[in-house]
């Protein structure tokens with residue numbers, strides 16, 4: 001599903017991550033690693049937010065470097081600590097993302113309803129608590145028909161009930177549409193609730209599969 005070709009990310013001269021020929025098959029994965037190991041660097045690079053040396057291919061065909069627009073339509077990302085323009089409402093953010101990602105009309109309603117965001121989604125984002133912001137970022141990550149959804153620390157700031165709802169979204173999208181997921185988390189994920197979740201480890205500046 002995702003292929004790294006001579007991938008290397010340096011911050012200034014500091015080598016943060018080096019992945020020389022590694023393929024992640026389609027599925028749901030939990031990315032593990034200690035603080036500073038490179039989990040966010042990995043996810044932001046795959047999302048196309050950070051520049052890096054080498055290339056990343058989706059489904060052996062779509063290159064982040066050679067087909068950046070097509071690639072970005074197929075890969076959605078929710079940041080660990082999302083920041084949005086404070087004057088826009090949640091609804092306006094959703095409309096922007098839905099248009100950019102060619103989302104089917106009304107797709108967002110299921111997510112707004114199940115996450116119980118109806119009462120505040122019309123309010124400016126500047127009035128949101130951190131948990132409300134996090135939920136909005138999760139809804140945005142599910143818009144369109146991405147092949148891959150990247151969720152950086154999806155569990156921080158959301159309550160237990162919301163976590164169960166997120167797990168159900170992941171299971172639903174993976175089982176119904178074959179969407180793959182890469183999730184990073186410091187907390188233990190309830191892997192039993194996720195379909196066939198695998199584990200990847202970021203260690204010693206590279207990415208490894210955990211059997």
Ligand SMILES: Nc1ncnc2c1ncn2[C@@H]1O[C@H](COP(=O)(O)OP(=O)(O)OP(=O)(O)O)[C@@H](O)[C@H]1O
Pocket residue numbers: 011012014016033034035036037038039040041042
């Ligand atoms: N903008 C930056 N400039 C310089 N170095 C950076 C930058 N961002 C990250 N790093 C370095 O890259 C390495 C990986 O950082 P990254 O944030 O990807 O780790 P992480 O595994 O997500 O950490 P955490 O679990 O603490 O969130 C660290 O050594 C960090 O100091």
